[in-house]
Amino acid sequence: MPKQAMARAIQQRTLKTRAKLLDAANAVITENGYEALRVEEVVLRAGVAKGTFFAHFKDKDALMDQLIGAEIDRHLDMIEAQGVPETIDGMAAALMPLVKFMSCERYVFDVILRHSGAAANAGIGPIATTFGRQAEVTATWLADMPFRRDISPDLQAEGVQAFVVQAISLVFCALHNSVDPQERLAIYLRAWLTPNA
Amino acid sequence: MPKQAMARAIQQRTLKTRAKLLDAANAVITENGYEALRVEEVVLRAGVAKGTFFAHFKDKDALMDQLIGAEIDRHLDMIEAQGVPETIDGMAAALMPLVKFMSCERYVFDVILRHSGAAANAGIGPIATTFGRQAEVTATWLADMPFRRDISPDLQAEGVQAFVVQAISLVFCALHNSVDPQERLAIYLRAWLTPNA
DNA sequence: CATTTAAATTGACCGTGGTCACTTTAGAAG
DNA sequence: CTTCTAAAGTGACCACGGTCAATTTAAATG
Secondary structure, three states, rough: OOHHHHHHHHHHHHHHHHHHHHHHHHHHHHHHHOOOOOHHHHHHOOOOOHHHHHHHOHHHHHHHHHHHHHHHHHHHHHHHHHHOOOOOHHHHHHHHHHHHOOOOOOHHHHHHHHHHHHHHOOOOOOHHHHHHHHHHHHHHHHHHHHHHHHOOOOOOOHHHHHHHHHHHHHHHHHHHHHHHHHHHHHHHHHHHOOOOO | OOOHHHHHHHHHHHHHHHHHHHHHHHHHHHHHHOOOOOHHHHHHHHOOHHHHHHOOOOOHHHHHHHHHHHHHHHHHHHHHHOOOOOOHHHHHHHHHHHEEEEEOOHHHHHHHHHHHHHHHOOOHHHHHHHHHHHHHHHHHHOOOOEEEEHOOOOHHHHHHHHHHHHHHHHHHHHHOOOHHHHHHHHHHHHHOOOOOO
């Protein structure tokens, strides 16, 4: 058997263990939510030693990042599938399920919040990447929306996009610890994007 | 000796222990920063048992809240002493030292961020209270500033205040994990407050 | 004094995230 | 088949936040 075959075989075992851990983690979360996840419980269900867990994930957060990141990606798929919204309200509505997931549990929200910093810097994690995707999606929306014309010229797409995306997704929900502010945000945002109305 | 005298004497002992704990905590932080603070270390220096710590503070965060809240208050005293700034840039500059403290360490920032949610809700902690103070200060500024006239009427002071204060203090620093965004925020903010310029 | 009582204090103990020196595994090489 | 080797896996161990039944303190009372 050639070296590559061995390497592949070894990788197979690694992948299998990793899958066992992820499956176990998903099972725990499905039953008890993200908050209640214990590494001990995960390795017990996966049938591996505790040390193995940390060979596959840097720490507990790394696992959560991956699981939560995957969930965000699923939401983004749905958002993209809906196409470009026609109004600010439509935009808020399209993002709502994602925002709702983000604030479904305090723990989830904290993980996401922690990553939002990394998104703007060099260090990139799984969730930071999904933020990048969200930024792209929203940028497309903004470019196509009618009210885009009302934005003063010196506020370029990049700035607006960062402002809108990050504000929408995190800020107001963080500050109010619920998804309610989405509605108020829509009001502020409309006023901001259409100052002459 | 009347009952009240006893109550007072007991309170004296309590206060003394509490002071010992706070002094010890401050010493540790001065030497090694907030991040490195361990409850073990604090009680060791204070010369009390571990259980005593938790009789005086609900948890480690409660201690940090108090220490960080006190520091924020000191900054707010300085900010108020400076009087009302005349421009957006002056406003950003006046808030800068406070913002810098807020992001001096990841841990400090996380504590503050955690409290920013509580500020908008019912549950109020020490830091949430200081946020209230900051909101008042900034509201005063906004009311007196010349560009206040340019804000569309339906954006009332309450909304603007919340938006500006919370955005300035937390959001952009959180998203970029540094104080740099203050400058960019000044640009966005000016554009937002003076849409006809 | 001695006794009582409630608050303050103690420290052994626990749960959970994370480490690391050692053991096992499985393909490569002879 | 045997030996070698590097990756994968193991589990005893540690760090640190937090708990609680038992103990000490100190003022009130007789």
